[in-house]
Amino acid sequence: MTEKTGKSLRKPSSSSEVDAFLKKVAAMPQIKPGSRHGRLIFAMDATASREPTWDRACHIQAQMFQETASLGGLEIQLCYYRGFKEFSASSWLRHSDALLKQMNTVACRGGYTQIEKALQHTQNETRKQKVNALVFVGDCMEEKMERLCHMAGELGILGVPAFVFQEGYDLVAERAFRQIAQLTQGAYCRFDAASAAQLRDLLNAVAVYATGGRAALENFSQRQGGVTLRLIHQIKKD
Template sequence: MSRSNEPPKPPARIGKPSGPAKNGTALDRIRAAKPAKPLASGLAKGDLLHAALAPSQRPRLVFAFDATASRESEWDTARQVTDGLFSALPGQLDVALAVHGGGRVHTFTEFSSDSALFRDKAASVHCQAGPTMLVPLMEKVRSQTGVKVLIYIGDCFEEDADAAFAAADALRLRGVKAIMFHDASSGDHRARTVFEEIARRTGGACLDFNGVRHDDLRDILQAIAVLAYGGVKMLEQRKAQLPGARRLLPFLG
């Protein structure tokens, strides 16, 4: 069989490569890469810090209250000074309101740094008759992420003390300090003993609530907010500017 007399076809034309070959050098790949976008251009240093602390990552604090029937006047007092939790570190600490009354934990709000929203939530809470529910409230706090401090205001304790101490140990393992305010007007000395032990086990503090002036309570809440944000070290650093820090530090475990 004779060979074809047709001339051979010219080789396919290879165009100029648009970029480095897959097996090019690392330098080739770097040169071909798109330039990186500038990081947060136009943001001030403080804005960068605030942006870095995303809502789910910012320190959290739970403000909890025993809103049983006998607590109406004390609840009114507490509501009037809650702005202290927000004024020390505006926009940098997320706070939730937790309330038990009527034999259940009936309020546990979303965490927020909005002081006006918190005040509105607090204003809608009313005291209800029923046994205390501190242990379930502590267990609810333990299930949250990022909580650094639990503030609790109460006058009575009608639950199992061992269960409360176990809940306190669990809080400490999560890095939560309990700041317990005891209202001694009820005459419930057992509550004081339990509150002090909860504070000791969590590295927190047990303070008197009754008889404290509004301004002093607001100062203490400001100090607690700083504690939640930066720990004891930051509180020590700011004690010259925060009267509440000087009152709180000696009690911290």
């Protein structure tokens, strides 16, 4: 909504949260060689409270294309909500320049959350052509929990995991986001303004794994290091 009070960035993602997220990525269904491009829906809260981090998100998303280009490519559809019942979805994009152009036209506006619309849209898209994952980034939840859980459960039945990233430390949002991740067999992770690099690496790990599977992710992790190396270690244990 226009003003969101009580939000704090004092708690970054803990080691256990990151490990839990990475383990979920390891279990994510992967594209088989010779199949279509990986397809991710990237849904974002574009209400007023997210304005300070919107530019950073633009560049993070563009890097996902670069990490997957050599693996056969990635298709991303950008979705966002803002203002009064405004929800928008781009066409399917395969180039970082096109994505940046789309995001640079977006200005954050005050309004209530519309996470249900993002979940419904993802259902509709995967019924047309398989979507490998939904990535959602937000900081607040102002909807009926029961409705969101129902929509997330239906998305889980369709086989689309939701990877949910929470900015800040809103407890109501955390409860909802964890439920969405669980019901879709996806994963939840919190980040803050000081952990943009970690968010970038985690998002790239999802994109690489969705596009090229475990072998591609292992190569990426050896190059990237950081939190992605912990993911490879977990895969080897399974």
